[in-house]
Amino acid sequence: MARTRREILVGGAAALGWATFGGLERAAAAALRGATAPATNTVVVALNLFGGNDGLNTVVPLRQYPRYRQLRPTLALARNRLLPLAGHAQDFALNPGMRPLARLFAAGKMAIVNGVGCPTDAQGLFDHEASQQNFLTGQTWGSAPPTAPSGWLGRYLDRLAPASLPGGIDFSGAPLLLSGESASPLSLNSINGFGVYPSDDFEARYAAYARLHAGAAAPGVAARNRALRQQVLALGGELQAISDGYAVAGGVTYPPTYLAAALRDCAALIAADRGVRALAVGHGGFDTHAGQQEVSDTTPYHEGLWLTAAEAIDAFYADLVGHGLASRVLLLVFSEFGRRAEENSDLGTDHGLAAPLLAIGDPVAGGIYGDYPDLSAGRLVLDGNLDVSVDFRRVFATVLARHLGVDPVPILGGDHTPLGFLG
Amino acid sequence: MIMRAALVALTLLLAAAGPTQAGGGAAPAPQSLGAARAQQRLLAGHLLRRIGFGPDRREMHEVLRLGRAAYLEQQLHPDTVDDRLGERRFHPEPGSDDGGEEWQLRWLTRMTYSRRQLQEKMALLWHEHFATSYGKVGSYALMRDQERLFRAGALGNFRDLLVAISTDNAMLIYLDNTYNNGQAYDENGDKIPPNENYARELLQLFGLGVNALNLDGSLVLDGRGRPLPAYTETDVKEVARALTGWIAHYPEDADEEDPSAVIAPAEFAEWAHDPGAKVVLGEVIPADSERGARDVERVADIIMAQPTTAPFISKILIQKLASETPSRGYVQRVATVFATSRGDLRAVVRAIVGDAEFTSPAVVRAEVKTPIEHLVGALRGLGARGGANSLYYWTSVTGHLVYFPPSVFSFYRPGQKGALLTAAGVALRDQATDSIVTGLADRGFDAVWDAPGMLRRYRLAHRPAVAVDLLARELLAAPLTAATRQVLLDYIGPQVSDAKLRGAAWLLMCAPDYQVN
Numbered sequence: 001m002a003r004t005r006r007e008i009l010v011g012g013a014a015a016l017g018w019a020t021f022g023g024l025e026r027a028a029a030a031a032l033r034g035a036t037a038p039a040t041n042t043v044v045v046a047l048n049l050f051g052g053n054d055g056l057n058t059v060v061p062l063r064q065y066p067r068y069r070q071l072r073p074t075l076a077l078a079r080n081r082l083l084p085l086a087g088h089a090q091d092f093a094l095n096p097g098m099r100p101l102a103r104l105f106a107a108g109k110m111a112i113v114n115g116v117g118c119p120t121d122a123q124g125l126f127d128h129e130a131s132q133q134n135f136l137t138g139q140t141w142g143s144a145p146p147t148a149p150s151g152w153l154g155r156y157l158d159r160l161a162p163a164s165l166p167g168g169i170d171f172s173g174a175p176l177l178l179s180g181e182s183a184s185p186l187s188l189n190s191i192n193g194f195g196v197y198p199s200d201d202f203e204a205r206y207a208a209y210a211r212l213h214a215g216a217a218a219p220g221v222a223a224r225n226r227a228l229r230q231q232v233l234a235l236g237g238e239l240q241a242i243s244d245g246y247a248v249a250g251g252v253t254y255p256p257t258y259l260a261a262a263l264r265d266c267a268a269l270i271a272a273d274r275g276v277r278a279l280a281v282g283h284g285g286f287d288t289h290a291g292q293q294e295v296s297d298t299t300p301y302h303e304g305l306w307l308t309a310a311e312a313i314d315a316f317y318a319d320l321v322g323h324g325l326a327s328r329v330l331l332l333v334f335s336e337f338g339r340r341a342e343e344n345s346d347l348g349t350d351h352g353l354a355a356p357l358l359a360i361g362d363p364v365a366g367g368i369y370g371d372y373p374d375l376s377a378g379r380l381v382l383d384g385n386l387d388v389s390v391d392f393r394r395v396f397a398t399v400l401a402r403h404l405g406v407d408p409v410p411i412l413g414g415d416h417t418p419l420g421f422l423g
Numbered sequence: 424m425i426m427r428a429a430l431v432a433l434t435l436l437l438a439a440a441g442p443t444q445a446g447g448g449a450a451p452a453p454q455s456l457g458a459a460r461a462q463q464r465l466l467a468g469h470l471l472r473r474i475g476f477g478p479d480r481r482e483m484h485e486v487l488r489l490g491r492a493a494y495l496e497q498q499l500h501p502d503t504v505d506d507r508l509g510e511r512r513f514h515p516e517p518g519s520d521d522g523g524e525e526w527q528l529r530w531l532t533r534m535t536y537s538r539r540q541l542q543e544k545m546a547l548l549w550h551e552h553f554a555t556s557y558g559k560v561g562s563y564a565l566m567r568d569q570e571r572l573f574r575a576g577a578l579g580n581f582r583d584l585l586v587a588i589s590t591d592n593a594m595l596i597y598l599d600n601t602y603n604n605g606q607a608y609d610e611n612g613d614k615i616p617p618n619e620n621y622a623r624e625l626l627q628l629f630g631l632g633v634n635a636l637n638l639d640g641s642l643v644l645d646g647r648g649r650p651l652p653a654y655t656e657t658d659v660k661e662v663a664r665a666l667t668g669w670i671a672h673y674p675e676d677a678d679e680e681d682p683s684a685v686i687a688p689a690e691f692a693e694w695a696h697d698p699g700a701k702v703v704l705g706e707v708i709p710a711d712s713e714r715g716a717r718d719v720e721r722v723a724d725i726i727m728a729q730p731t732t733a734p735f736i737s738k739i740l741i742q743k744l745a746s747e748t749p750s751r752g753y754v755q756r757v758a759t760v761f762a763t764s765r766g767d768l769r770a771v772v773r774a775i776v777g778d779a780e781f782t783s784p785a786v787v788r789a790e791v792k793t794p795i796e797h798l799v800g801a802l803r804g805l806g807a808r809g810g811a812n813s814l815y816y817w818t819s820v821t822g823h824l825v826y827f828p829p830s831v832f833s834f835y836r837p838g839q840k841g842a843l844l845t846a847a848g849v850a851l852r853d854q855a856t857d858s859i860v861t862g863l864a865d866r867g868f869d870a871v872w873d874a875p876g877m878l879r880r881y882r883l884a885h886r887p888a889v890a891v892d893l894l895a896r897e898l899l900a901a902p903l904t905a906a907t908r909q910v911l912l913d914y915i916g917p918q919v920s921d922a923k924l925r926g927a928a929w930l931l932m933c934a935p936d937y938q939v940n
Contacts, residue, residue: 050830073609123649126656127627129832173822173829175845187845189820194846196853198929199861205926208914209853212934215906221791222935224844229853229933231846284830289620290599345607346599346618383656 042363042403043270044153045263045316046280047309047333048135048172051287052128055338055355056386057302059112059372060093067375075292075343085112088368097299097306100314101358108366109317110358111421115370115389117337117354120381126351128287131336136177138396138412152396153278154180155411156404163275165235171262172282185280186231191265192243195236196229209233242272249322252315259283260312267319270329277404283309286335290346309333313360326362330403330422332395333358341375342384353385357395363403365423391416398422461902466491468900469787472940473744474498474776475540477800478900482540495776498541499578499769505538512536514811516683523563523682528811530570530825531818534799535810541772545577546570547795548743550825553588553629554833555597557826562674563682565593566826581736581766585630585723589621590689595671598624598831601689605667605697617697622663624831626654630726632735638762640734640754653731654704661701665708665718668696691716704729733761737771739837744775746786747838753780788901790940791840794821797852801859801932802870804898810859810870817855821848856932860925874924883924887915890924894931907934 057075060082061068069076082093086106094102104110122140124130134140138152157167158180168178168185178185188194198205210233217226246268254260262281269276285305293300299307313331320326338355354373373379373386381387393416397408402422409415467486471478474495486494497504514532517525534543550573557566569591576584588594595601600621607615627633635643635651642650672687674680696715701708706725708718726732737758741749760774761767780786792800798817802810818824822843823834835842858868877883883890891911895903911930915923931937 123652124633126623126659127633128830129627129836130633186847188847194850196850196857196933198857198926199863201922201926204914205930208910208926208930209933211910211913212907212930217935218904218939220789221939224841225849225938226935228844228846228849232850232853235846236850287620287830289618342616344618345604345615346602348599348618348620350616350619351623 041273041277041328042405043276043329044278044399044403045266045329045331046153046172046177046278047259047313047331048132048174048177048280048282049286049305049309049333049335050132050174050282050284051335052131052337052339052351053286053335053355054288054292054302054349055335055352056341056349056375057292058095058098058306059114059356060095061372061375062091062093064372064375071342071375073343074347075349085368092368092372095303095306097303098310100310101360104314104317104360105366109362109364110360110366111364111369112367113357113359113369113390113395113419113421114372115354115386116334116357116392116395117386117388117390118392120353120388125353125382126337128336128351132174133176135334135336135392136174138393149176150180151175151177152400152411153280154178154183154185156180156400156406157183157185157278159406160275160277165238165269165272165274165276167275168278168280169266169269169276170280171265172280174280174282177280178278185278186235188239188265190243190261191239191268194232194239196232238274242268242274246271249319252318252322254315254319255308255311257308257312259308260315263312263316264319267316267323267325270320270325271323283312288339288348289344289350290348292343292348294347317360320361328363329361330363330399331358331360332399333360334392334395338386340384341380341386353382354388354390355386357392359395359399359421363422365421367421369419369421390419394419463487465787465901466782469782470494470776471540471900472796472800473544473781474772475544476534476796477803478897479803480806480897482538483900492777495541495773498539499773501539501542501578509533509537509539512808517563519681519683521682523557523566523680524815526563526567526570526682527824527826528815531799531814532811534795535802535814542574542577544744545768545772546574547825548740549573549577549584551743551828551833551835552739553594554828554831555593556828556830560593560596562593562680562686563826564674564680564684564686565596565671567682568686569593570825578769578772581761581768581771582723582727584768585625585726586720588629589625589666589719589723590669590691592671592673592686592689594621595669595689596673600666600669601671602695603663603667603669604695605664606695616660617663617667619659619663622666623659625662625666625722626659626726628831630723630735631729631731634731636731636734636738638730638734638755638758639751640738640749640758641751643731653729653735657702658704661703662722664697664699665701665703665722668692668694668715669719670695727766730762733758736766737761737775740768740771741775742838744772745778745781747790747840750780753778788939791844792938792940793835793840793843794818794823794848794852795825796940797938798855798859801856801898804900805859805872805928806897807859807870807872813855813858813868813870816868817851817858821851821855853929853933857929860929860932872925872928874921874928878919878921878924883919885918887912887917887919887923890915890919891927891931894924894928895936898928898931899936901936903931904934904936907931907936910934 057077081096083102085092118134118140136151137149160167166186167183170178170185170187175185175187213226213229217223254264266279288302292302320329334357337352339349339352343349370390373389393412397412397416398418400406400408400411401418467483468478470491471482514528537543572587572591598621599618603618605617609615631653635653637643645651668691670690670692674684693715698712698715700710703725708721734754738754757774761771764770795818798814828834859870891908911927915927
């Protein structure tokens, strides 16, 4: 019995025979492959590291190494295992799990923005939920937002003309980032197998299903359900065709992880060029209160998280390059907060403040931006935390102004000086 | 078997033939009898959807027979409900050679077949509230013990629940409070701070909430109109100190776990407890080097004494059982009961369900169904059998698999069931009901719906309208919209074949009518 269960779990929709259908869609998919995208359609992919990434063990400040060791007697990464950063070997080094990212940095394709965070007088600073909300909305309402918050990328999407696919597609489970006043992102697990394909009496049932959702529905929950099923009807076939028709660039292999699968879908959607301009993917497990360096499968826990992320990003970037799409795409890697400077008694770190943020891709002017927070006792803030040197909204203003080509002021509700990481 | 089928048919006929009880108050005028009966059925279905996982024939009959208030009282005392018939249909408990997922299957089939529907609904509610994942705990035996804790304490006292969950093995592991050492020092002799993970979530998510609340659930504001926090960062650190010293028991061999193993409760180690005085939310917990284990009870008492706790917990319970957008008055009435009864959950649930707002038009059939409510409700409405594997698979892909909340923020946040309602999610729900009505045993989906039996018993072959109305009666327990009814009739055509009956049932469960709870 357990085996059956595992089989259907592994097989997923394919086990139901739903993922394979129609010659028509396949023909459309074949046509897609020939399409070339204009280079002006810029796209942002946001990678949300859920749980609060330990920035201090991600980009290690070598000039403050003795103090770092003092704060982290057991969790400090050994100097000889750290990955040097090309051109900054005396200043900073990366977590050993980030090897592919060290290569991207050396190639000038990655910017590190140090000291990014929410202003320290905001509310809910150490609370996952409020801090996620701050990063997704680009606001600092903290724990008391207005009733209908919108995401900073969602407010950008509001300004775009409608296209065949929604402007925002979410694979992260945190669609707020891409939800605007009017823009409503499509939330998916995968572009493969999304749709409704009744097992029996297919044509009659499918037609009746479409009719059920064509008319009006009572306002509220019923109407929302109807609208979602209209999306399923309208987009299921198109997304399946995009998925079936997408060929990963030669020589590129995505690792077998959820994050990599989502990034592969992002690449397919960007290549299809049907109006998708902002995508969100997620990678969880960064809430390292305990056993942060506990070794499983030869890799310490936090390093393993980065290894998964770095390998997926590496494949995604190579795939974009292979398809000639890299100049259009910016990948932004962020987390809701960093972690406490000092380790706790459980070989972990508690919720903190500032942390580095990564911007990756061909549009990026690689290098180091922002001041690394001072770790000395007198310079830590709010009871032992890394101070914020770069207001997180300056990063978003940079992306809006320099990559997406829109005025950030109305979107962010204020003037936040852009940084130089997009040239 | 024939006997049972005949009984069920008879029950249905009786329910259709007229009111089976006199009820209190004035008898309705003859011309409104039909309308009154429809209203009774609507509210009976409403009660069963909210305090349980939706109507099935037996429970529908029970509510109509006893009346809603008496039925609720019975459900509030689950030990008085004879559940032997339900238990026979639970997935069996795993033996030592089985996989631990068997416990999840057992829980899913309990939700489906137990007659103690409220107890099961509350057990799930507390699992959602005190979210703990096997993904980190790594032991099904410990998840099972926590599930039992939620079932046993489902309708007990909230303060006791706080103490029990704070010292529960699975929770100690999930939020890192096990081996949280209050007497650890670095090489310079300075104290290493304790782990704040559990302390923070205890205050933020489990007991108190981020913001100070008035009794009606509205925010307490300062002079500048900003919300006041319910606790400070210092309170988090002080609670973390108070809860040091607890050590979880793990199963002996985590890799080859015996899911039937009996695991000892967590232990308290005085040597790992910080014995100093703590100040939590303005209350002093005095220094004590001999009875540190009592600190957890003191913390629970302090939380219970906060004015914010009653509206915070009451509102969450209302949002899960009644309405995601309750009026302030509703919250205040329930929170008053919470406060005066000092967290008596039976009294609180009685207040929620007994409130006039519970049966108001803004609440009846106006809420989002969670995936579990959608799918367990489908099996109950159809009168299906089995379904353990089906429920396991489909609740997994729709993000609502018990023992696997994605984070401590659970499957969805209170008041945000809508987050589970995505385009991908509704497509999966419709795929799930397709697998249930079609019967795809060869592909591992083990829900069985006896469509041929229904065709035969009700002689539906030439009566499409009767078939549609019967399906609506069982699955919706509410009036069917004319538009949906017409689509179903057009789909079936003049003859109700087995395939058409199955298709019509599926379409009904995909229709807007079925999506509202």
